[in-house]
Amino acid sequence: MTRVCKRFDKVSFENYICSSKEQERLVAALQDGIKNGFKQNIVITGGVGTGKTHLAYAVLNALCTRWKASSGAEYYSSTQAVYAPIKSIIDEIKASWRTNERVDLSIYTGAPLLIIDEVGVQYGSDSERTELFEVFDKRYNDELPTIAISNNNTEALKSILGQRIYDRLTGGALIFELDGSSYRQGEKDEKHQRN
Ligand SMILES: Nc1ncnc2c1ncn2[C@@H]1O[C@H](COP(=O)(O)OP(=O)(O)O)[C@@H](O)[C@H]1O
Ligand SMILES: [Mg+2]
Numbered sequence: 001m002t003r004v005c006k007r008f009d010k011v012s013f014e015n016y017i018c019s020s021k022e023q024e025r026l027v028a029a030l031q032d033g034i035k036n037g038f039k040q041n042i043v044i045t046g047g048v049g050t051g052k053t054h055l056a057y058a059v060l061n062a063l064c065t066r067w068k069a070s071s072g073a074e075y076y077s078s079t080q081a082v083y084a085p086i087k088s089i090i091d092e093i094k095a096s097w098r099t100n101e102r103v104d105l106s107i108y109t110g111a112p113l114l115i116i117d118e119v120g121v122q123y124g125s126d127s128e129r130t131e132l133f134e135v136f137d138k139r140y141n142d143e144l145p146t147i148a149i150s151n152n153n154t155e156a157l158k159s160i161l162g163q164r165i166y167d168r169l170t171g172g173a174l175i176f177e178l179d180g181s182s183y184r185q186g187e188k189d190e191k192h193q194r195n
Pocket of ligand 1: 011018047048049055183
């Protein structure tokens with residue numbers, strides 16, 4: 001279940017500013033996926049602050065309805081898309097080892113669309129990689145689309161993920177490499193200029 005993140009609560013394609021052809025191409029591909037269904041994996045790479053997570057939430061906000069738990073916390077319904085930073089999946093895997101239970105990754109393996117963020121944060125062991133492989137392999141075999149987001153370029157991703165995961169993720173995928181400076185930094189600079 002993906003929790004609505006306050007920072008990205010209201011992000012959309014309307015408030016995403018394209019300042020390169022690559023960004024325009026990416027936005028067009030994401031909007032096409034929302035309208036007509038995602039037919040291929042999408043890999044988005046680029047430095048920090050280039051708006052990758054913004055676009056991930058723009059997809060969530062477009063596809064998912066929301067519900068409010070009695071605690072007041074808001075969640076995206078997981079029927080359309082699931083978003084997770086890769087580290088949270090790894091943490092679930094590790095937690096299951098501590099309790100000696102078989103980890104249930106079906107929310108990730110079965111999501112009609114999985115948006116997996118921060119791919120490339122180093123994960124420690126081969127066992128973690130094996131469990132992660134299951135997610136990518138199952139989705140690949142079931143032809144379920146995945147959007148993978150990373151600060152690393154594709155070359156680095158290959159060595160971090162390993163050939164087997166990399167192949168399943170990128171085979172036939174649309175790949176976008178965003179460059180440019182951090183929008184966060186830009187926001188700060190603008191404030192400085194105004195002050
Ligand atoms: N092209 C853009 N148009 C509008 N806002 C942007 C853009 N790129 C980044 N931002 C904003 O800058 C902040 C950082 O973006 P984020 O998506 O977290 O970057 P990344 O995930 O690539 O590190 C967010 O508040 C986001 O809404
Ligand atoms: Mg991000």
